[in-house]
Amino acid sequence: MAIQQASIERFLASAVEASKVILEVSQKDGFIHCFSHLDADGIAAAGVIGKTLFRLDAKIRIRITQQLDEKIVNEIVADKPQLVILTDFGSGVLDMLNQKIPNFKVLILDHHQLNGSSSNPNFVMVNPHMFGIDGASDVSGSGVAYFVAKAVNRANIDLAPIALVGALGDMQDKYEQRSLSGLNELIVDDAVAAGLIKVEKDLTFFGRETRPIHRTLATTTNPFIPGLSGEEDKALAFLASLNIPIKQEEKWRALRDLNEDERKRLCSALADHLLSKGLHMEVENLIGYIYVLTKEEPNTALRDAREFAVVLNSTGRMDRPSLGIAICMGDRKVALEESNKILEDYRKNINKYLTWVNEKPERMRELKNIYVIYGEDAINEKIVGTVSSIIVSSLANPEKPLVAFANVEKEQAAKFSARTTEKAIRKGVNLGDAMRVASEVLGGKGGGHNIAAGATVPLDKIEDFVKTVDELVGKQLRGEKVGSDNHA
Ligand SMILES: [Mn+2]
Structure with a gap:
């Protein structure tokens, strides 16, 4: 879908606003803490912002974490940085940020759907969803970081390939013949013009x-x-x-x-x-x-x-x-x-887990509307998402989403990772909504994109959660609405 020029301009203007904050804090020699998401896109985003700040000679610290939770926010409270930069996450936990660190200056450079109030003037957000641009396919977290980096200094155009790596890591090559489009295409243009990328x-x-x-x-x-x-x-x-x-x-x-x-x-x-x-x-x-x-x-x-x-x-x-x-x-x-x-x-490790899943039928069960992999203590919680991404492409029924989980004993929680196919999306499945709604009902947290999403729920709620997700996906397939609309 072609994006309207006005949307692009408003998005780019928000990136300029964010760049001003970075320039201001770094000029005053303020301490900047960056947090980014633990996947290819998040790491690429951290690389883009890290290089940008390094070139400004800023005082920085970068942390990569799987989720932005209260533990991280407590660190921010304790360390009192002059600026917090969140890349590839943050939009989903606006309420927590408003509650815990309302007076901190926070840049949220993200492409996930917004959840919570975004009205705090201390929070400067760059997010495609705010301008009607699809964050699942048209720009990734590293892409958002790139537009801000470019607004800081055009010399940062040399980071364009890294932004594309992040977009591909998030599987945004959803257009004709696996091409990148939307805002990603602008990044491709920059990279090609700079002689850094060749499209073949x-x-x-x-x-x-x-x-x-x-x-x-x-x-x-x-x-x-x-x-x-x-x-x-x-x-x-x-x-x-x-x-x-x-x-x-x-x-x-x-x-x-x-x-x-x-x-x-x-x-x-x-x-x-x-x-x-x-x-x-x-x-x-x-x-x-x-x-x-x-x-x-x-x-x-x-x-x-x-x-x-x-x-x-x-x-x-x-x-x-x-x-x-x-x-x-x-x-x-x-x-x-x-x-x-x-x-x-x-x-x-991945091969070990794939073999493990296939060894016994009870490790992957088929419910009415979804498949569930019971990874429990056998699969590393950081790799469970990759395992689901691989298995989802070879399911007997590609229209049934796959939900996999691994236990995180020290948090007394289970980490769920859900994946599905374009086919299921066209039938109405939205895993981001399903994971968010099901986890919130059960005292957990979740969300993400329609095609890939995640959730964390207490260990004793695993069966309830699985059952709820199965029901919610059933509703989506019948065309019923699931949860409130959180698009800004
Ligand atoms: Mn991402």
């Missing part, structure tokens, strides 16, 4: 820069290729039948290494293969937009924006988000080396 069209399989081709084919879930997905030996045979060498001297070749002729052969063979299985729709998903970071080394994960996002995500999930921030701020030595190891460990 190619096979969209994940791992374009780093993964051996047969593994890329075998591990793809979007598009899913029956007979190849999940079957490395068949992928090897498939490539052999096309005369596509998998190695160049002793090195594995990645998709990026294919020449034009090989690429064409592979594309048309994959299309034929899908058509032979009756999967006409999937053929369209084979080719899409690729965002290449031209200043990064070829055959490294940072060269491809989607792979870059996974690197950032893994540093967060494995409790090393400062590595991710350092990479966003330009470190290409120690942090990058270390993060490669982290990424490997992260992948091992």
Whole structure:
């Protein structure tokens, strides 16, 4: 959907307002505390703001956390920073901020739906939802941070690729052939004009820069290729039948290494293969937009924006988000080396959990309107969201949302993560609403986007919560309204 020019201008004007606050506080040498969300987009946002403040020589501290809760707010009260900057979260807890820190200067650079009053003049918000722009698809947290950074100083345009990495980490490539649009497109334009990003069209399989081709084919879930997905030996045979060498001297070749002729052969063979299985729709998903970071080394994960996002995500999930921030701020030595190891460990963990879920049927149960993964103590609460994102793309019924949870013993709570597909969204599902309403009824907290959302509820309310979400999704599918409208 094209955004109205007036909305864009008002959004950009709010970014300018936020930039003035940053300039003012940093000029007075004030202490600035930044908090950002623990995912690829949040870490990218922290990197963008971190670099911006570093360039202003500001006194800063950056913390990455999974949620913005009272513990964090109490820290703010104790430390009394002159400015608090929240990136990629904050809009969902306005009431708590109003209650606990109404007199602190707070910048909220976010793209989540607003919940609570936004009238406190001490809170300066930059949020697409305030201007009728869709925060789920048209700009991410790091994108919002980028527009503020650019308003601080146009030199920060060099951070545009990081903002795109965040947007792709939040899966905002929802437009034709996996392209970015809306405000994200303005960021693409900046990055392309600065010579930092090249937009190409190619096979969209994940791992374009780093993964051996047969593994890329075998591990793809979007598009899913029956007979190849999940079957490395068949992928090897498939490539052999096309005369596509998998190695160049002793090195594995990645998709990026294919020449034009090989690429064409592979594309048309994959299309034929899908058509032979009756999967006409999937053929369209084979080719899409690729965002290449031209200043990064070829055959490294940072060269491809989607792979870059996974690197950032893994540093967060494995409790090393400062590595991710350092990479966003330009470190290409120690942090990058270390993060490669982290990424490997992260992948091992995910595989372990996927195997675990599939080992016993009671670990993933099918209810009337949703699937539920009982991760309990077996799945790390920071990785449960990733696990649901992977499993949701291969469910028997893609119109049924997936809800997964893991226990957080020390908080006596369960952390839920819900994911669904575009198909379910078109039928009326909104997981952000379902998670928020169900958790509030049961003394928890929740919210998010229509396609991906989360909630935290007390341990003894797990069964009630699951039941409520199942009912709420049922209501949404019947076209009934769930909860109040919180769009500003
Ligand atoms: Mn985000």
